[in-house]
Amino acid sequence: AQSVTQLGSHVSVSEGALVLLRCNYSSSVPPYLFWYVQYPNQGLQLLLKYTSAATLVKGINGFEAEFKKSETSFHLTKPSAHMSDAAEYFCAVSDSNSGYALNFGKGTSLLVTP
Amino acid sequence: GAVVSQHPSWVICKSGTSVKIECRSLDFQATTMFWYRQFPKQSLMLMATSNEGSKATYEQGVEKDKFLINHASLTLSTLTVTSAHPEDSSFYICSARVGTNYGYTFGSGTRLTVV
Numbered sequence: 001a002q003s004v005t006q007l008g009s010h011v012s013v014s015e016g017a018l019v020l021l022r023c024n025y026s027s028s029v030p031p032y033l034f035w036y037v038q039y040p041n042q043g044l045q046l047l048l049k050y051t052s053a054a055t056l057v058k059g060i061n062g063f064e065a066e067f068k069k070s071e072t073s074f075h076l077t078k079p080s081a082h083m084s085d086a087a088e089y090f091c092a093v094s095d096s097n098s099g100y101a102l103n104f105g106k107g108t109s110l111l112v113t114p
Numbered sequence: 115g116a117v118v119s120q121h122p123s124w125v126i127c128k129s130g131t132s133v134k135i136e137c138r139s140l141d142f143q144a145t146t147m148f149w150y151r152q153f154p155k156q157s158l159m160l161m162a163t164s165n166e167g168s169k170a171t172y173e174q175g176v177e178k179d180k181f182l183i184n185h186a187s188l189t190l191s192t193l194t195v196t197s198a199h200p201e202d203s204s205f206y207i208c209s210a211r212v213g214t215n216y217g218y219t220f221g222s223g224t225r226l227t228v229v
Contacts, residue, residue: 044158044207046218100146101160102148102158105157
């Protein structure tokens, strides 16, 4: 079964600093990978997704992620953090074996300090 | 486009009663609906996958007799929490695949509180 592991349940960065949220996946077939953001008491918003095209994926709000098959990783980055980036971030994977259901990581809470 | 309308957005019920949550696809046909549960400050856990016109497939550890899923049409899937107990209090979210490019749309979620 496929799965994702998000390293670091909490990440704190200063405003203007680089944001790096880590995600490693496990899948026996080609995976499709996603990053979602969730603000308090709100639903999920898609940041970006990898669907076997370009390995470097650019998303909304300046976020991007790189699919590295050799490292089974799909880390999320943003060059300069804004206060408004503070939220919960979820990495998710789907594949044909799961019936294309999204399986989510445990999430990383991003705190941005002034 | 590709909107899933989920109702109710919140519900409070007494222990032992049943609650039905509806997810309607408004502008597309949802062949498959996924149901998730999210406890406070935790991730979304896949509960079950429902396909229109067939029985739902439940994830390991999810009681199929407690969480009844019906997907009788291409635009409506329902989750009924039967004989609800306080430990069933959670945020329930439905999701459907959209299009052919691995897009997913999510309902806005239902916050269930069992007292």
